[in-house]
Amino acid sequence: MRWKINVLYLTLYLVTGSAMFFSCNMEKKSTNSIIPAYDTDEFKNFYQHFSTDSIFQLEHVVFPLEGVKAPVDSLDIPDPNFRWNQEDWILQREYDDMEGTFSREFIDLHGLVIERISDASGKYSMERRFGKLSAGWHLIYYREMGMY
Structure with missing residues (x-):
């Protein structure tokens, strides 16, 4: 049972971390406007x-x-x-x-x-x-x- 909880926390951590990484990366791209x-x-x-x-x-x-x-x-x-x-x-x-x-x-x-x-x-x-x-x-x- 304890093993399942650790896997659940690890999965939750990876999903949250990935979401934060990609959202920060997308925000950074949108602030870099290209000058014509x-x-x-x-x-x-x-x-x-x-x-x-x-x-x-x-x-x-x-x-x-x-x-x-x-x-x-x-x-x-x-x-x-x-x-x-x-x-x-x-x-x-x-x-x-x-x-x-x-x-x-x-x-x-x-x-x-x-x-x-x-x-x-x-x-x-x-x-x-x-x-x-x-x-x-x-x-x-x-x-x-x-x-x-």
Whole structure:
């Protein structure tokens, strides 16, 4: 009989201890929030520099750059092989919401930062994608402002 009581206490102890261990471990994981790449100081500094320094910008664009040129009209079909070249590159400036006409959102997709800017109607939009390469952050994709 005493043996059964010891087994019962041992089982109860193991179950309680396991529950406490896993609950503490789960609580610890939930308090460790992951900061999106676009919210890091490193990306913010890069983005500010990219938007204000033309030489820095040209050094941080992967040419020929994958992307999409804005359609001329509704019959215009985007070229899937289109690439932006350095010679034709129009420098990107700081974001301006034009007194609320445009809005911007950032998305972190596994360390890839996607920036989307669109007008209030949602008809006109642009997209830029930034990736962190061995030499730091770079623009790796650009879809020109247009009706898509």
